[in-house]
Amino acid sequence: MGRVNQFDVSWGAPRPERADAARNRQHLIATAREMIAELGQERLTMDALAERSGLGKGTVFRRFGTRAGIFQALLDDGERAFQEQVLSGPPPLGPGAPPLDRLISYGQARVRFLVEHQEIARAALDGRQPIPSGSQSPLSQAHIRMLLGQIDLGPADLDLLAIQLTAALDGPLLLYVSATDLNRAPDQVERRLLPGWHDLVRRICRP
């Protein structure tokens, strides 16, 4: 991963990590989560994390680069857990359910994940624009592509359809997460986006 992760690139193959580096990372992430829970995320800064973790500013800086990098790491960590659920969790998100149910469940779980992590996602962006969906959701797209292949869709360009669907899933979410005027409550967002994804997939996949 040559480029700075911006949103959801944790899906890529993980870099091999030395054991002490992995321990430091886990300790820093756990400490950051504690600090958010106890103090609120505004108080989570590079200096405060270095002090609380006892690991020193150099280590925190090398690991995260910027304050936004801490939140990106928290988001990546959450995405890894989400990915686990998709690959080997219970159906219908995990394996074992019919592909159409899994496709609907996948999009809805992704909506819930990002709405739940919206504060962290926003802090990870830190004023930057997110990059367009499609290019940055390789696993999302691969997963949708795999499920489309298992549904009887008739003649279709499945690779392109997977790009279109990934964009249609991420587009409204990116709008929401990058919105600066956040007057929409999370439950209102879910109330529209969950049935919206269900309806889109149902329309596209009906025989």
Added chain:
Amino acid sequence: MGRVNQFDVSWGAPRPERADAARNRQHLIATAREMIAELGQERLTMDALAERSGLGKGTVFRRFGTRAGIFQALLDDGERAFQEQVLSGPPPLGPGAPPLDRLISYGQARVRFLVEHQEIARAALDGRQPIPSGSQSPLSQAHIRMLLGQIDLGPADLDLLAIQLTAALDGPLLLYVSATDLNRAPDQVERRLLPGWHDLVRRICRP
């Protein structure tokens, strides 16, 4: 428009412009087009445009800011012509055709427009990432929303569906325009994206 345009923001309401400023802009854009046609776009720089236009570096700098700004202005100018076609050109892109035909025609015209202007679009981005579709295609989204309202879709969240469709249209195009490894010929891209949009719309809108 408070923020730097990145891709397709020319759709917004135009700023009022003084007559001499408008003349300068038109002269600069016409000169830039001549230079691209005669010399290739690599040779179109701020200095070269100032010299050839006879308007001085200060004027060129104030107008465009950066070299990428020249290409953004060229793209905006092309988009204005495209918008004219959508709003008052011949059917099926312009008014007068059934809404489903107009919707299909709109997406295909947008694919053709961006594939045709890909070099300019890429130079306008100049290494930056484009911003996600949806937020940045207000007219695209409004036009798709209007057409969806004229099609009998049964119960549907038409505003959300318009966001999803705009993202599904722009997603593959943004991938293409922002790709650094351009081993796909324009006609190959059109050969996939034109039927891909047709198929998506047909699936979503069938009764």
